[in-house]
Amino acid sequence: MADFMPAGVVPEARPLDDYADVIGRPQLAEIRNLARYVEGRTFQHVNSTAVGGGVAEILARLVPMMRDLGVDARWSVMEGDAEFFKATKAFHNALHGMLVPLDDSMFDAYERATERNRGLLQDCDYVALHDPQPAGLIEYRRDVRSKFVWRCHIDVSEAEARLWAFLRRRIERFDASIFHLPQYTKGLHIPQVLLPPAIDPLSEKNCDLPDHEVKSIVASHGIDPEKPMVLQVSRFDWLKDPLGVVEAFGIVRRWMECQLVLAGGSASDDPEGAEVLAAVLRRAEGVPDVHILSLPPDAHRTINALQRAATVIVQKSVREGFGLVVTEGMWKGKPVVGGSVGGIRYQLVHDVTGFLVHSPEGCAFRVRQLLADPERARIMGQRAQESVRERYLLPSYIRNWILVLLAMDRGPVPVNHL
Amino acid sequence: MTGPFRFNDEVALIKAASLAADDLSSLLAGLRRASDSSIFYHVHHALFRRHFAASEMSNDFARWAWITLREEPLAERLAAVDPLQFRSIPEARDHLIGIVESYAGRVRFLARVPREHEFHFCEAQTFVFPTGHVAEDLEGFLRGIRGAGSGTIFHHFIAARHRVGLPDNDFSAWIEALGERDLADRIRKLSPFRYTLWELRDRVAAMIEEHLSHG
Numbered sequence: 038m039a040d041f042m043p044a045g046v047v048p049e050a051r052p053l054d055d056y057a058d059v060i061g062r063p064q065l066a067e068i069r070n071l072a073r074y075v076e077g078r079t080f081q082h083v084n085s086t087a088v089g090g091g092v093a094e095i096l097a098r099l100v101p102m103m104r105d106l107g108v109d110a111r112w113s114v115m116e117g118d119a120e121f122f123k124a125t126k127a128f129h130n131a132l133h134g135m136l137v138p139l140d141d142s143m144f145d146a147y148e149r150a151t152e153r154n155r156g157l158l159q160d161c162d163y164v165a166l167h168d169p170q171p172a173g174l175i176e177y178r179r180d181v182r183s184k185f186v187w188r189c190h191i192d193v194s195e196a197e198a199r200l201w202a203f204l205r206r207r208i209e210r211f212d213a214s215i216f217h218l219p220q221y222t223k224g225l226h227i228p229q230v231l232l233p234p235a236i237d238p239l240s241e242k243n244c245d246l247p248d249h250e251v252k253s254i255v256a257s258h259g260i261d262p263e264k265p266m267v268l269q270v271s272r273f274d275w276l277k278d279p280l281g282v283v284e285a286f287g288i289v290r291r292w293m294e295c296q297l298v299l300a301g302g303s304a305s306d307d308p309e310g311a312e313v314l315a316a317v318l319r320r321a322e323g324v325p326d327v328h329i330l331s332l333p334p335d336a337h338r339t340i341n342a343l344q345r346a347a348t349v350i351v352q353k354s355v356r357e358g359f360g361l362v363v364t365e366g367m368w369k370g371k372p373v374v375g376g377s378v379g380g381i382r383y384q385l386v387h388d389v390t391g392f393l394v395h396s397p398e399g400c401a402f403r404v405r406q407l408l409a410d411p412e413r414a415r416i417m418g419q420r421a422q423e424s425v426r427e428r429y430l431l432p433s434y435i436r437n438w439i440l441v442l443l444a445m446d447r448g449p450v451p452v453n454h455l
Numbered sequence: 456m457t458g459p460f461r462f463n464d465e466v467a468l469i470k471a472a473s474l475a476a477d478d479l480s481s482l483l484a485g486l487r488r489a490s491d492s493s494i495f496y497h498v499h500h501a502l503f504r505r506h507f508a509a510s511e512m513s514n515d516f517a518r519w520a521w522i523t524l525r526e527e528p529l530a531e532r533l534a535a536v537d538p539l540q541f542r543s544i545p546e547a548r549d550h551l552i553g554i555v556e557s558y559a560g561r562v563r564f565l566a567r568v569p570r571e572h573e574f575h576f577c578e579a580q581t582f583v584f585p586t587g588h589v590a591e592d593l594e595g596f597l598r599g600i601r602g603a604g605s606g607t608i609f610h611h612f613i614a615a616r617h618r619v620g621l622p623d624n625d626f627s628a629w630i631e632a633l634g635e636r637d638l639a640d641r642i643r644k645l646s647p648f649r650y651t652l653w654e655l656r657d658r659v660a661a662m663i664e665e666h667l668s669h670g
Binding site: 061062063064066067070071074194216219220222224228229230231232378387436437440441443444449450451452453454455 | 464466467468469470471473490491492522570571573575576577578579580581582583584585586587602603604605606607
C-alpha cells in the first residue's frame with residue numbers, strides 16, 4: 038500500500054504521457070515544464086473521506102500524478118465519529134443555503150474532531166485542506182513557512198450566516214482559497230483562486246468502452262439497450278432533486294417511448310442517502326419504465342456504460358457545487374439537460390452545449406425536444422465534448438494546481454517570468 | 456545579426472477580483488475599477504475560450520449583456536470590440552467604457568439581475584516560462600512552431616502585441632529581422648477571429664514550410 042495515500046485507497050498512478058492522444062503532446066510538455074518550478078516540494082492534501090464523492094475521486098488521481106511530476110504529494114483523511122459526520126452533513130446543507138437547524142453541539146463536535154485530528158498535519162511546503170470538514174486544522178499550523186490553501190468544492194454563496202462566520206474566522210488564516218466559480222467566492226481578505234474541477238478521461242468512469250460491453254452492462258441491470266434512455270447519475274440526495282426527475286419523466290413518457298434510469302449510491306460521509314432513496318422508490322411506484330439503481334461506490338464502469346448508452350443525460354440539481362457528473366456526460370458526447378444552478382450554469386452554454394432548466398416541466402420539455410430531434414442532440418453533444426476537452430480534463434487541473442502553488446510563493450504579481 | 460528566437464509559454468491562473476455587476480451602471484463602475492489583468496482576462500483571454508461554439512460572443516462582457524441582461528444592441532457593439540486593435544489595456548478599457556456609457560445614456564430603464572446572475576470580474580495572474588525550444592534560423596523556427604502549444608501561440612502572437620507594439624507579433628518581428636519581410640507580413644495578417652490558437656499555429660507552420668520549399 039502506498040504510504041502517501043489513505044489506507045485502502047489504490048493510487049491511480051497513470052503516467053502523464055498516456056494523455057497525449059486526448060490533449061496533445063504540446064500541452065503535456067507545458068505541464069512538465071511548469072512542474073520543474075515546484076519539483077521536490079512537499080504537498081499534503083487533507084479531506085474527510087477516502088472513498089465516494091467527487092473530492093476523493095479527484096485526489097486518488099491528483100496525488101499520484103503530482104508525484105509523477107516530481108512533487109512530493111500525499112493525501113491524509115481526517116477521522117470523525119458519527120456525531121462529527123452528522124454535524125458536517127448539516128453544515129454541508131446549511132452552506133448550500135438550506136434551512137437546517139444548527140445547534141451548539143454540532144459546533145462542539147466539529148471542534149472536538151478538529152482537535153483529535155491535529156496530529157494529521159505534516160510539515161510540508163504546501164497544505165491543501167478540502168471543504169469545511171478539515172478547515173479547522175488551520176489552528177494547528179506549526180510552520181509559518183508552509184503555505185496553506187483552503188479548497189472549497191461546494192457553493193457557499195448562500196451559506197447560513199452563523200456557520201459562515203464560524204468558518205470565515207478560520208479560512209481567513211489561510212494563505213489562499215480556491216473556489217470552483219466566481220459566484221461562489223465570499224469577498225475574503227485572502228486571494229480567491231478560481232479552479233473548476235476536472236475529470237480523468239482515462240479512468241474507468243470515462244475511458245472509451247466497446248459498444249458490446251456497453252450493451253451488456255446495461256442489459257445486466259434489466260435495462261433495454263435499444264430503447265431511448267434518459268439518465269440521471271447522482272447520489273440519492275435532496276439537492277439533486279430525484280423526485281423532480283421522476284415527475285419530468287412522467288410528462289415525457291406520456292408521448293415518447295423511452296425509459297428513465299436513476300443511478301446512484303451514497304458516500305461514506307452521507308447518512309441521508311437511504312432516506313432519499315426510499316422516497317424515490319415510493320414516487321416511482323406505478324410509473325412505467327423507471328429503473329432505480331443503487332450502485333456501490335466503485336461502480337465506475339457501470340456508470341460509464343450507462344452514460345454512453347444514454348440518449349439524454351439529466352442533472353436536475355437544485356443546488357450544485359460544480360457537477361462533475363455533468364462534465365462526464367458532456368465528455369461522452371451527450372446532450373445534457375441541467376438545473377440552472379451552480380456549476381451547471383457555468384458548464385452548459387444554453388442551447389449550445391446543453392439546456393438549462395428551472396422546473397420539472399422545463400426539464401420534460403427539453404428532454405422531449407432532444408428525444409424528438411436526434412441530429413440536434415448529436416451536434417449539442419459534440420460541442421459539449423470539445424468544451425470539456427479544452428477546460429475540464431485532469432491534465433489541465435494539475436497544471437492549474439501547480440500555478441496555485443507558484444502563486445502562493447510569488448504573491449499577487451500580475452505577470453511572473455519564471 | 457538577429458539573435459535566436461526563444462519560444463516561451465504563457466499560462467494564467469484565474470482569480471476572483473471581488474467586484475460584481477448587476478446592471479449597466481454597476482458594470483460601468485466595474486469597468487472603471489477593475490485591474491488591467493481583469494480587462495485582459497475578460498477581453499483577450501475570452502477570445503480563445505469558446506472556440507467550440509462559433510455562435511458564442513467573443514468577450515465576456517458581450518456574453519453577459521446578451522444572455523443575462525438581454526440588452527442585445529449593447530451586446531452586439533461589445534461583441535464587435537477587437538482586443539487586438541488597442542495599444543494598451545487602458546485603451547481597451549476606455550473603449551469598453553465608451554460603449555457602455557453611450558448605451559446606458561439612451562436606455563429608459565436599467566434592468567437589474569438577481570444575485571446569482573451577476574457579472575463577476577475575474578483577473579488573470581500570468582506565468583511566462585521558456586519551453587526550451589530555441590531557433591537560430593527558419594528551419595529551427597519551423598521545428599519549434601510545430602511543437603508549440605496554445606500557450607506559446609497566445610504569448611507570441613496575441614499578448615505580444617502589447618509588448619512589441621501594434622500591429623506586430625513576436626513571430627513576424629523576428630522573421631522580418633531575418634530579412635523575410637513578405638513572410639512576416641503574411642503571418643501578421645492571420646486573423647484570430649478566423650482561427651483557433653491551434654489553427655494559427657498550423658497556418659504559421661504551413662506558411663514557413665511553403666516559404667522554405669520555394670527557398
